[in-house]
Amino acid sequence: MSLKKASLIIVIILLVDQISKIYIKTHFQLGEDVTVFSWFKIAFVENDGMAWGTKLSDFISFISDExxxxxxTLFRIVAVTGIAFWLLDVIRKEKSKILVFAISIIFAGALGNIIDSVFYGVLFDDSIMQVASFLPEEGGYAKLFHGNVVDMLHFPIWSGVVPDRLPLIGGKYFSFFDPVFNVADMAISTGIGILIVFNKKAFGDISKIETPHLESHNNLA
Known part of the structure; x- marks a missing residue:
């Protein structure tokens, strides 16, 4: 896959991701949700930490949340820079289309969430008990590099009390699927899933690459 095609994929994902986030941010109050189907909701939440809302300060107690x-945010920037160099390298070496596609959507997703973290605190005011404004006159809700990631996709596929006959969780209330995420998260998860499921097609079968060398060695012996 060429750099042009990979760039097009990245731009499309970024546009869908950012348009959806900006729409939610400027039309929903924090915590507001709309039921689309019984198993799908648009629910506006903000994530100021890592995956599932985990914060770095939860693990390192002596540093402040800020x-x-x-x-x-700085770690995310370093990581996405590394992914960008990886993508350029596999394109230059003409690696498999599956590998280029997977890295492209991972890069697009990571960059999409970085845009939130870096700029949204400056571009928008707070969403608590109000719909946020774009470029507010009184300034944004946070400093540069301190923005929150906007999430809105929620799939509460099933919830209820688990039958008593099931061990450990029987008789308890259970909900699947609770996390709220965004288009960027979907791109990252899909890209990683492709690399796991289509590992051999993406990276090539190492055993097949090494076989000719081993056979020639055996013939010389």
Missing amino acids: TAKLIL
Whole structure:
């Protein structure tokens, strides 16, 4: 796959991701949700930490939430820079289309969430008990590099009390699927899933690459 095609994929994902986030941010109050189907809701939440809302300060108690947020954002920038170099390298080496596609959507997803973390605190005011404004006159809700990631996709596929006959969780209330995520998260998860499921097609079968070398060695012996 060429750099042009990979760039097009990245731009499309970024546009869908950012348009959906900006729409939610400027039309929903924080915590507001709309039921589309019984198993799908648009629910506006903001994530100021890592996956599932985990914060770096939860693990490192001696740093403040603000410092932890800055460290996390800077780490994301370093990580996405590394992914960008990886993508350029596999394109230059003409690796498999599956590998280029997977890295492209992972990069697009990571970049999409970085845009939130870096700029949204400056571009929008708070969403608590109000619909946020774009470029508010009084300034945004946070400093540069301290923004929150906007999530809105919620799939409460099933919830209820688990039958008593099931061990450990029997008789308890259970909900699947609770996490709320965004288009960028979907791109990252899909890309990682492709690399796991289609590992051999993406990276090539190492055993087949090494076989000719082994056979020639055996013939010389």
